[in-house]
Amino acid sequence: MKDIRVERFTNGKPNLRRFHQASWDEPVIFELGQPGQRGILVPEVEEGIRTRVGDALADLPEGLRRKDPPKLPEMAQPAVLRHYDHLSQENLGVDFNIDVGQGTCTMKYSPKVNDQLARMPEMTELHPLQDESTVQGILEIMYRFEQILKEISGMDRFTLQPGAGSAAIYTNASIIRAYHDSCRKGDQRDEVITTIFSHPSDAACAKVAGYKVITLYPDADGYPDLEALKAAVSERTAGLLITNPEDTGIFNPRIAEFTQIVHAAGGLCSYDQANANGLLGITRAREAGFDLCHFNLHKTFSTPHGCGGPAVGATGVTRELVRFLPVPLVEYDGKKYSLNYDLPESIGKIRPFYGVAPVILKAYAWVMALGAEGLREVAEVAVLNNNYLMKKVLSIRGVSAPYAAGRRRVEQVRYSWQKLYEETGIHSDEIGVRSADYGVHFWTSHHPYVVPEPCTLEPTESYSIEELDEYAAILEQVAGEAYSDPDLVRSAPHNSTIHKIDHRPFDDPQQWAITWRAYLRKTGESR
């Protein structure tokens, strides 16, 4: 048998691990347990209460009483623990893999000390309506963190309320709407401009806020098209929602002209900085002429992604727009911190209370571990890593980086496997499935696939040169398989928790099953 060390990271060669994802054949939870088993006991109602109250259910009208007990699992505590532990092992967090394959998501290291701090009872056991005197610590953290974001962006005030990036984009669209309404131009200004390489939510949130969406496509070099922008603006323009660098990793050098053109037409400019990882300490929203911007604390600011939240989309605005921010704002009078609801023109509430405080705490701790120099180091190493990985990846057969040939990229690159597809018939998403066999994520891209057979890689600052080499080696291996043995790739996964899924039920209303009860009903199986 072959000595497996020949595939290990020795003598400067990257790993090619004999990975296999955990595969517990884990039943769906409803198939576990036995009638009568208990996972936890609930505090009993004391006899003293029962005696004084009588039958508390007596005045519950018949129609409000639950008739049949819910068909929840009945499981002992260790069985619940093991079930979820098994499922957790069948999941790949950043803690476990070289997570550069989920480009645009900024899968960086989330420092453990920050998680530990957020678990202190002084964080977890705070009720949001406690007397302000009892929550001075968390208000101070929110206030301090706002000051930090102001410096990083050049904006004048922030709200930390939106629950993630898209909620922040919606908040920005809502503020833009409030601004034009206050100028009595709300009815006339009914268009928002974005670009196809800005996040889908820039278009979708603007639509929900009532706007018609105009989407600009890139020019021949892959830069947002300035001429197209000039043609798009008018007295109907409410605003520009745009990201930079775009999802291609290309920075728009004419961004200040973009904001000038929109301002000249009377619109506002909102900078989607969900991912600002390559630009910390390099360039800011303010100097590029933006009126609003937002940061995803679960991306640039390191807080863990939690399988898709909880998260924070911190939204910053210039002085002119502060009056429209959601309430409350955190204020400091030199002695104490307080919540300020006195904003008569506020768009109101974006979520209950004040934002996801533990996420804000973790982001604050992350910045405080790095400082100004450290943040700039984050940006520079993220960009160095990206350009290093690009060099490695572009040496792989069948892949290219469309647009801006010969130019550098900022923090990510949108690649194309079009050539490999033409030569092997293997699609980008199939490369992704096969990559999972080697223990890493790989994501194609948001739709539509303007770049054919796309994938987006974003190495952040969190991976070592050896790990970047390993990731590139995995892609090289899979691309090689596509040429030498395409069926091996096409029939993947081979080392996953499960085998290839039959996707047909997901789009068939007769077959789709969004809950176990629906599954049992539609398949005719019984409990």
Added chain:
Amino acid sequence: MTRKKIVHPYIPNSSPEVKARMLQEVGAANVDEFYADVPSALRIQGQMNLPAPFLSEAALRRHVEGLLRKNTPAQPNRNFLGAGCYQHHVPAICDEINQRGEFLTAYAGEPYDDHGRFQTLFEYCSMMGELLEMDVVNVPNYDGFQAAATALRMACRITGRARVLIPDIISQDKQSRLRDYLKPEIEIIVVKHDPSTGGMDLKQLESLLSSTVAAVYFENPSYLGSLEVSGTEITGMAHKVGALGVVSVDPISLGILAPPARYGADIVCGDIQSLGMHMQFGGGQAGFIASHDDEKIVMQYPSRLFGIAPTRLPGEYGFGDVAYDRTSFAKREEGIEWVGTAAALWGITAGVYLALMGPQGMKEIGEGILYRTRYARQEIGRIKGVSTKLFSAPHFREFVVDFNKTGMKVAEINKALLSKGIFGGKDLSQEFPWLGESALVCVTEVHTQADIDLLASTLQEVVS
């Protein structure tokens, strides 16, 4: 002064030797080359003005802990605040699971790399489905406010109408959220409550219903804790004019209370913070939306919907996105509203909670809260000048304490309670001026008889 170059522990390639090697590899003289597209006018000159960092982990911990120690955590037995965020017991297993790096640090992997996330969230939705007696439940969105706002937008799209009716007894913050989110095209009309029960005023409701109404929305329990006892009548009246019944509930009540599907709800929504999330200063919220398995409704969800499907291996389960083409991920502004990162980890946690509780645990917790609510209402209601009888309907977990006859302000009373280590109920005087000096008091399963007695006796001292 020369500063020592710091090699950051979070940044593997920050050592000068590695950087030099990588720069050489890509043929760049320095990192500035990568920023060639950033015009110099836009470049930050010098360094940002940020606080000096705490470079060692020990110093960082000391700094942040120092800030956090300025907070006073709510003691479960001394905290009577609710109003949308609740101090229920959080089972240790809930924390154990949501702290695991496999879940905590994962994001948006595909069904083959992140099978665990798909299955746990499918199971969460399935357990919610059992509680709600509904076949469709979404992967969590941000919070109960967003869930209600989206549920109402769904109702408008389904009916092709643009007017919704909501009760006047509703969190004013939530109403603010609805007003912002339903702008510009959807009109919100507020229905008065019946002053005796606290439920919707059915006469006024009748007069406002017409074929232009998309939905009648109500909450059970209401924001002030009273149960809506006319659910069947309200949804029946809505259905008669072709409108939908949209009901917001706290799922923690559903082991004992009937799920809204039983009284005619078409869409059910709410917040799952009660199901295993710490309060976290309001950071534990997550929203759910549920309905029957009607294609017309399903296609109007903006959220991810995870489905179960067979794999190549007979008997094996796979998971994936149901009707993905609905979403803004697939269709940008042509998709349904939008979808993105929200609160998935809290969905996983709520699943763990429901699995631990089982049918018996959910029944006992619901029953226990009904008993304690009634007991607290009764005992506090005995205090001279204090009334807890604003509404005749049964209450769940919360109730209004009317201090008007004591001549004291809630703010003063709460200050006095605080000096004894008690967090009194939410002051309602700003939110509902018609209630005058009243507070919203909350009791859960964590309160013992002695805890409630202490609140009552301390209130007695304070107001007399």
